[in-house]
Amino acid sequence: xxxxxxxxxxxxxxxxxxxxxxxxxxxxxxxxxxxxxxxxxxxxxxxxxxxxxxxxxxxxxxxxxxxxxxxxxxxxxxxxxxxxxxxxxxxxxxxxxxxxxxxxxxxxxx
Numbered sequence: 001x002x003x004x005x006x007x008x009x010x011x012x013x014x015x016x017x018x019x020x021x022x023x024x025x026x027x028x029x030x031x032x033x034x035x036x037x038x039x040x041x042x043x044x045x046x047x048x049x050x051x052x053x054x055x056x057x058x059x060x061x062x063x064x065x066x067x068x069x070x071x072x073x074x075x076x077x078x079x080x081x082x083x084x085x086x087x088x089x090x091x092x093x094x095x096x097x098x099x100x101x102x103x104x105x106x107x108x109x110x
Contacts, residue, residue, distance in 0.1 A: 063092050063093070063094045064092070064094065065091065065092055066093070067087060067088065067089045067090070067091065068088050069085055069086070070085070070086050070088060071084070071085055071086075072085075
């Protein structure tokens with residue numbers, strides 16, 4: 001069981017984030033994490049209130065929603081071993097080039 005080890009690794013990652021000089025607690029202080037998790041975990045179309053709360057969903061900053069197909073490998077000891085194809089609907093993604101460009105061109109990130 002790797003539960004304890006994984007918890008320690010996750011805790012170290014959290015510490016790395018909050019110790020980073022660019023981290024500002026005020027940036028995330030009022031974030032509705034439960035609401036965000038609910039939206040990210042559902043395939044429902046966000047309503048206007050949701051779009052206002054989670055502006056990044058509105059595509060204004062380059063986020064796109066597409067359906068993708070992924071291949072998940074299952075261990076040979078499982079009941080149905082081998083690769084299995086799955087469809088993921090409403091997968092949100094953004095161009096890394098757009099993110100980098102936005103950060104480089106924004107003077108508040110320097």
